[in-house]
Amino acid sequence: MRMDPHLLRTFVAVLDHRSFSRAAAALGYTQSAVSQHIAALEADLGTRLVERRPVAPTPAGERLMEHAPALLLRLDAARADLGRLRQSRTERLALACSPAALTPAVAQALTELRAAAPSLFLEVRVLGREPVIEDVLTGRAGLGLVDGVAAPSDPLPLPDVGPATVLVAAEQPLAVLFPHGHPLAGRRTVRLTDLTQAQWIDAADTAVPLDRLRALCRTDGFRPRVSHRGTDLYGLAALAAAGLGLTALPLSLAATLPGLTAVPVEEPRLVHRTELVHVTRPTAVARQLAGLLVAEATGGARVT
The missing domain is CATH 3.40.190.290 (D-Maltodextrin-Binding Protein; domain 2)
Known part of the structure; x- marks a missing residue:
């Protein structure tokens, strides 16, 4: 189970916007790319995460949403922390x-x-x-x-x-x-x-x-x-x-x-x-x- 952060960001955007098309616009992706990301994440985790019509989290998706924002924030924090090491002044x-x-x-x-x-x-x-x-x-x-x-x-x-x-x-x-x-x-x-x-x-x-x-x-x-x-x-x-x-x-x-x-x-x-x-x-x-x-x-x- 890799839990690719790019796929996780797409998952959060879809549920935040309750729409594949609006998530695609927010992320700068095509709608088909967003659909592929969700499908890949579901395949990785071995469970359905998002109901398509209407767009809503499944019970597994709700559980993942409890963790996803904090996980993504910690990843961004780690990236920023490493970036500060490169700053000489x-x-x-x-x-x-x-x-x-x-x-x-x-x-x-x-x-x-x-x-x-x-x-x-x-x-x-x-x-x-x-x-x-x-x-x-x-x-x-x-x-x-x-x-x-x-x-x-x-x-x-x-x-x-x-x-x-x-x-x-x-x-x-x-x-x-x-x-x-x-x-x-x-x-x-x-x-x-x-x-x-x-x-x-x-x-x-x-x-x-x-x-x-x-x-x-x-x-x-x-x-x-x-x-x-x-x-x-x-x-x-x-x-x-x-x-x-x-x-x-x-x-x-x-x-x-x-x-x-x-x-x-x-x-x-x-x-x-x-x-x-x-x-x-x-x-x-x-x-x-x-x-x-x-x-x-x-x-x-x-x-x-």
């Missing part, structure tokens, strides 16, 4: 951030890095949380910053990051955003458990994901009224300010968004954390930026 650094992780403190660290390395070209990419980690593991970014909510001193529930290092880059209070004039906007603090039946905005890549709030508060509440897709914080703020639903963000960031009042969360005891992800052997400039970011979070104790 680094004049470029890409930083991938989830939206709420890109803070003034991060901008200040980038300023200090540029001052130390004036010829360095910086690229800052704002992405959803999982794409940030994928960019780091596959070498598209030298460092990643991912935000989320956890109990004090607990790590974020990140997906498998493989051969990578995770460090705390920031920790601050969590706040709920209310439009001006909302009955709860004048409170000093709020309890999330009092808001489980409120209307919320589902903004999984930008604000605190609602499924995370459900898990932390052990409830099936926090039902969305509006779905926000993408990484535009100010677009999310406009929806919340118009009264279309509540959302939760770190207090320092929430306080800067127009038309909204940020009220800190009192219960349960939660913090908004930002964690830094880099490969186990980062480039010198990536290691330097990591040191600046962690120093900010730890009050001066830098990593080397």
